Every structure is written in structure tokens, then in C-alpha cells.
Amino acid sequence: MACSIARTWDVIGEPWSPLILRNVYVGIRRFDQLQASLGISRKVLAERLRWLVEAEVLQRREYASRPARYEYTLTQKGMELCDLLLVMVRWGDRWTAGEAGPPVLYRHHACGEISHVEPHCSACGGPMSATDIDVLPGPGAAPGPGSDAGGQIAVVGDGPTSATAAS
Amino acid sequence: MACSIARTWDVIGEPWSPLILRNVYVGIRRFDQLQASLGISRKVLAERLRWLVEAEVLQRREYASRPARYEYTLTQKGMELCDLLLVMVRWGDRWTAGEAGPPVLYRHHACGEISHVEPHCSACGGPMSATDIDVLPGPGAAPGPGSDAGGQIAVVGDGPTSATAAS
DNA sequence: GAGGTAGGTTCCCTGAAGGAACTCGATGCG
């Protein structure tokens, strides 16, 4: 499907993938550690890890030979997926954390402050949210009309702008 | 689980949810339109919509009575989930779009430029990525030790900083 | 040489997804 959401979903859409990534990110990198910390079945964990390695999100590294022992680390591609996780965390903190407050906090190295991520525009640097944009067909859009209505984005005028203005 | 990723995943982790949200976002708001555009089974679509409404991500609005006809629109909570979708799109464009280029483009209202989202720090406004932060336990962290290793984030020193520095 | 540890496989079984057909109320059409 010519849709970057669906393609991203192909990589991390399976139930456990984001939690596996999070745990690798925070330093839980070995099979048994991951299995124990997540409570995931060993079978499914093995499948997911194989898949994430194949997708080049994780890499499998031998950290001890004889006996061969492996650990999983993030690639660049995987590290950028963690940015996505940070945005998920932000949404979860805002809408589902409840009165207890967020379970974890993030300190930004550059400024030393406890903060969170905010989407900004790569062009002007200002805040950028789904209500602030027009959606236009791009070069990689679905080829013929009618072949894949789901991959094709609706007309610009019928897009989010008028939609949200109306609601 | 005291983890905002898992909690966010509870809401949109099911296979079709992000694509449903995207379609509602771009203006496909009715049951049959959604079903046709996604190729999803009617049963699953009905379940997902019910769930998303219950989670207050979508709202079911009667746009015609006699016969009663309904459409689904985004709530504020749902609109902010679309920000998450934009980040997913960005990752998909960067890593999976291939030579055809991105299927859709986004124009930022504020500046009029074709651009994409970048995570920035809410405190200092500078770029903020998963490699730039320390992870600290927050007020809503899992209560007792040992009760939920998965919800508890590892020690700070064992976190992403040293991890990525080592790789 | 008994037991432990890391990193998986194999087998079975259940629950969720898909497909197609059916329902229900209203409304247009001849």
C-alpha cells in the first residue's frame, strides 16, 4: 500500500514491537531479559526479534563467543523509531496517565530541563500539528485512479482543514 | 501496565486503528466509505469504531435523522493522535518510501512550505531525539519494586546514553 | 557428571480477523 503509515505499521504494528524497542532502548538487550521483563512468550519474542532484525531496526550482535551469546541493539533506523515512541509516550502521558502523573520523565541533554517532545515544522521551526497542515499528493502516490482508494489521499479541499473548521 | 507506550498502544495498537484515524482525518467519515477505502471487514470496522469512540478518540455524530445516519469525527484527543501519525509518516517516508518518494506531502499553514514534522524540546525549543535524553522515573512509576519489571525503567546510568555511546 | 544459563524450537490450543450473507428502518421510484 502506498501509504507511509501502513508501511511504518508493517514494521512496528505487531503487538509487542514497540515495547521490545523501548526495552532495548533503555538497555534491556538480551533474549531472556526481554522475555522476563515483558512477559511475552518466547516463541513470539523470537519471531519479533527476527523480524525487527530483518527490517534493520535492530541488529543482533554476538557479545560472547563460546558459548555464543547475542544481544540486540538499535540501528540508526531503529533509533529514529524511538523518536516515534517518545511521541507515543507524550500522548499517553497527556491523555491516559491519570492523576498519578507520567511514569517516566525525560531530561533533554542540550538544555538539562525535564521536558517532552513537541512536533515542529522542519521548514520554519514553529509548532506543527495535524490541524495546521494541508495534505497534498506526493511523487510516490498510488499510480492509477481507483486502484487503491485507501492509499490515495482525498482532495485537498476536502481534507483536514475544512473538516476541522467545520467541527 | 504503568507505561505510556503500552497505554497508547491499548488505544491504537490494533491493526487497523491508525489507518481508520488517517482516513477520518482526511475526510472519510462514514462507515461504508471507510469499509470500501480500507478493504477492512465490516465486522472488524464496527468493532474498531466502537472501541475508538469509547476511548474518546472519535465521536459518533448523527448527521441525518430519519433514517438515522452517522459519521465519525475526531475529538481533540484523536486529533492529537494524528500528530503521532504525522511522525509515523515521517519515519515511513524516510526509511521505507523508496525511490518513488513520499506518497503524500504536507504543507504547513503557518509558513506555507512543504515540510515535515521534527521532534523538538518543549523547554528549549531545540531538536530532541531519543539519543539526546536521559530517562528518569516519574511520579506515576510502578509502585513496588519487582511488581512489574516491564513498567519500570532501568537505572539512569544504564539508559540510552551509555547504550548509544557504546555502539 | 549434575546442575545452571543463554538462546532459542516445537507442539498444541484458543481467541481474534476475514468473508459473506442477513437485518432493519427509511426513502426514492414507477
Place this chain on the structure above:
DNA sequence: CGCATCGAGTTCCTTCAGGGAACCTACCTC
């Protein structure tokens, strides 16, 4: 008046992916 149609779902059946638990294979330690 009677029939078809449309939007918005339900219902039933079947198949496939996820979970659990046990097993396997090197190697290392006591």
C-alpha cells in the same frame, strides 16, 4: 402500493496468528 436501494451495522463460519509449556543444545561451574 410495492419493490429496490442505501447506510449502518450483525451474525455465522472458518482460518490463522498468539500464548503456554516443554524440550533442545552448547557451554560453564561446582
